[in-house]
Amino acid sequence: MSQQTQHDRQREPPLPPKRTGLPLVGSAVRFARDPYAFYESVADNGDVVRFSMGSYDMVAVLHPDGVEQVLVEEFERFRKPDDAGGVDVLSDGLLLTDGERWQAQRSRLQPMFYRERIETYAETMGSYAAAAADEWAAEGSVALSEATSTYTLRVLGKTLFGVNTDDHREAVRAGAEAIRERSSRNPVSLDLPDWLPTPGNRRYRRGVTRLEGVVDDLLDERRDSPDGDDLLSLLLAATDGEGEGTGPTESEIRSQLMTFLFAGHETSATALTWALYELGRKPEVARRLREEVDDVVTGPHATLADIPDLAYTEQVLRETLRRYPPAAAVFREADEDVTVGGYRVPEDSYVVLPQFHVHTDDRWWDEPLQFDPSRWDGIDEPPGDRPEYAYFPFGGGPRHCIGMRFARMELKLALATVARRCRVTHDHDDVAVDVGSTVAPGETVRATIERRE
Numbered sequence: 001m002s003q004q005t006q007h008d009r010q011r012e013p014p015l016p017p018k019r020t021g022l023p024l025v026g027s028a029v030r031f032a033r034d035p036y037a038f039y040e041s042v043a044d045n046g047d048v049v050r051f052s053m054g055s056y057d058m059v060a061v062l063h064p065d066g067v068e069q070v071l072v073e074e075f076e077r078f079r080k081p082d083d084a085g086g087v088d089v090l091s092d093g094l095l096l097t098d099g100e101r102w103q104a105q106r107s108r109l110q111p112m113f114y115r116e117r118i119e120t121y122a123e124t125m126g127s128y129a130a131a132a133a134d135e136w137a138a139e140g141s142v143a144l145s146e147a148t149s150t151y152t153l154r155v156l157g158k159t160l161f162g163v164n165t166d167d168h169r170e171a172v173r174a175g176a177e178a179i180r181e182r183s184s185r186n187p188v189s190l191d192l193p194d195w196l197p198t199p200g201n202r203r204y205r206r207g208v209t210r211l212e213g214v215v216d217d218l219l220d221e222r223r224d225s226p227d228g229d230d231l232l233s234l235l236l237a238a239t240d241g242e243g244e245g246t247g248p249t250e251s252e253i254r255s256q257l258m259t260f261l262f263a264g265h266e267t268s269a270t271a272l273t274w275a276l277y278e279l280g281r282k283p284e285v286a287r288r289l290r291e292e293v294d295d296v297v298t299g300p301h302a303t304l305a306d307i308p309d310l311a312y313t314e315q316v317l318r319e320t321l322r323r324y325p326p327a328a329a330v331f332r333e334a335d336e337d338v339t340v341g342g343y344r345v346p347e348d349s350y351v352v353l354p355q356f357h358v359h360t361d362d363r364w365w366d367e368p369l370q371f372d373p374s375r376w377d378g379i380d381e382p383p384g385d386r387p388e389y390a391y392f393p394f395g396g397g398p399r400h401c402i403g404m405r406f407a408r409m410e411l412k413l414a415l416a417t418v419a420r421r422c423r424v425t426h427d428h429d430d431v432a433v434d435v436g437s438t439v440a441p442g443e444t445v446r447a448t449i450e451r452r453e
């Protein structure tokens with residue numbers, strides 16, 4: 001091999017094998033068929049691998065050190081992808097903005113997520129979980145995804161927007177579904193323009209229009225009584241002159257509300273669904289959890305004071321977020337040429353950090369596809385005895401999930417309260433994992449819910 005060729009091979013990420021026939025379509029089809037197997041075949045080529053999806057050229061970073069470099073150490077050399085996954089209605093919100101605009105938004109919104117602030121939501125999270133558990137038990141059987149998203153949306157509405165979301169539930173769900181479908185659509189269809197009246201584009205517009213209707217209602221409701229102490233008031237107050245021209249615009253407020261309605265309930269609901277699914281099929285895990293909550297939770301629902309003693313509940317939660325990371329993957333674009341894991345990642349490369357692959361890589365995890373909360377026995381903080389970014393359900397670095405504390409507290413209180421009040425069983429086995437913009441169950445999981453005495 002000539003010196004030049006050897007040099008190039010060191011610098012360009014390797015290609016996956018068999019890029020013959022229809023290589024551009026091939027990857028997308030293989031991904032749609034089985035995302036886990038697809039990434040395993042990508043990983044056979046190394047820890048930094050270039051592959052194609054539709055006309056997109058992507059670079060997968062599969063080693064925790066590379067993940068850390070992209071998200072943390074060299075965070076400023078990567079931006080959020082320019083096309084916002086085609087989800088235009090979120091493009092002015094915190095999830096998708098960049099640079100100084102993102103920085104200004106993050107600083108403005110961060111106070112809503114300080115620990116002391118989040119702790120004031122514990123009562124709502126716990127009492128709403130008790131009410132949800134009782135409703136589910138009264139119904140006798142529920143579709144888990146629907147039941148959990150009703151719960152997380154109620155909590156979000158009450159804590160961050162100061163409103164009752166029950167009237168808006170269907171519209172928010174339709175909007176969230178439209179966004180989810182759009183951001184996880186088959187990459188081949190990414191090549192079709194958004195204005196084409198394809199069935200997918202029409203579904204997206206319909207769903208988003210309903211979500212916009214909810215946002216208008218929330219804004220109208222709160223403009224009439226603007227003195228609340230929540231996220232909505234914070235955003236509105238900054239436009240009333242206090243922002244001195246640097247506050248959010250009307251379009252930003254709308255985009256921000258949609259961002260939080262979407263990012264704030266869908267992810268947590270997915271995690272809670274998977275946790276209850278696993279409790280319903282693993283009697284040993286359910287028994288250990290019940291023993292803990294029967295000992296710790298003495299009131300009608302789990303409380304802030306109970307949290308330090310809910311060690312096994314915490315393990316169940318960690319394992320759920322490992323095995324079924326709700327965000328599925330994190331995406332960036334290289335702002336300049338960057339060297340990752342010894343390879344040159346050219347400027348503008350679309351970089352993918354697939355959590356669902358890294359979290360099930362057998363270099364870091366024994367029997368990775370097994371749901372086993374006891375793997376966290378005796379470990380104070382993730383990741384335990386492995387590289388730090390072998391586990392990153394909430395991303396990492398300056399753009400880590402702003403709702404992380406909120407979600408972790410909500411999920412812990414909900415799990416402990418539900419386990420205290422009822423028993424969840426079902427006869428679904430080995431439910432397929434649907435990897436899109438979230439890691440969702442590939443079928444409706446209907447569970448039987450019995451009230452515990």
Ligand code: HEM
Nearest residue numbers: 094095263264267268326327393394395399401402403407
């Ligand atoms: C289990 C639940 C959740 C998971 C697994 C999760 C996961 C994530 C991940 C991985 C990111 C980073 C994305 C990136 O770097 O590109 C993120 C960002 C974000 N999350 Fe979450 N999230 C959850 C719950 C929430 C909640 C409850 C909220 C709001 C109350 C929220 C709001 C956001 C926002 C606004 C961002 C963008 C932050 C920024 O870029 O500054 N998330 N989330």
